Amino acid sequence: MSRQTNLPTPFSQGGGFVLPSGFGSESFSLLLSFDNGRVYAQPLNRRLTKADVAKLLKTTEDGVAYLAKKGCLKPLGHPDETKQKLFSASDLFTQMQDTRWLGKATDLLYQFVEEKNAAQARRKPKAGKERAALADSRLP
Numbered sequence: 001m002s003r004q005t006n007l008p009t010p011f012s013q014g015g016g017f018v019l020p021s022g023f024g025s026e027s028f029s030l031l032l033s034f035d036n037g038r039v040y041a042q043p044l045n046r047r048l049t050k051a052d053v054a055k056l057l058k059t060t061e062d063g064v065a066y067l068a069k070k071g072c073l074k075p076l077g078h079p080d081e082t083k084q085k086l087f088s089a090s091d092l093f094t095q096m097q098d099t100r101w102l103g104k105a106t107d108l109l110y111q112f113v114e115e116k117n118a119a120q121a122r123r124k125p126k127a128g129k130e131r132a133a134l135a136d137s138r139l140p
Contacts, residue, residue, distance in 0.1 A: 047076060047086040056092065059109055066112040072105050 050061045053073065057064065067073045068085060073092075075085035095101045 046089050048089050048092065050085060050087075053087050053092060056096070057105065057109075062116075063109050063112055067105055067108055070108050072101075072108055 048056075050064045053064045054061045057067075064073065065085075068075055073087060076088055077086070079085050095105075
């Protein structure tokens, strides 16, 4: 005797498909199903790498590391600086549905890009007359 639930099941109404493992890391696949205009996503691997999270958030792995550093993403366990950080797929999908969290994450990613560009601009030599004046000022 089978047990029936009211929860939507994959491919029950409206169809669905599986995003293959090439979408993320080799061990990551995503089952998408559609029901009454809603999309249900079920990760087939519950732990996501930085690369997987970056693809889902449309950012870089450095952006994911910045979000984790700022406390917007929480890695599983207690990895130290040198260890690979893994993230909970179910937590990430829950957070991605919250528009306030998504806005905060987007603002932090803008801040990350601004900081990265400012640091890069500080490292570049000045152009034209400013560079010559800078070289002259360094003469003994």
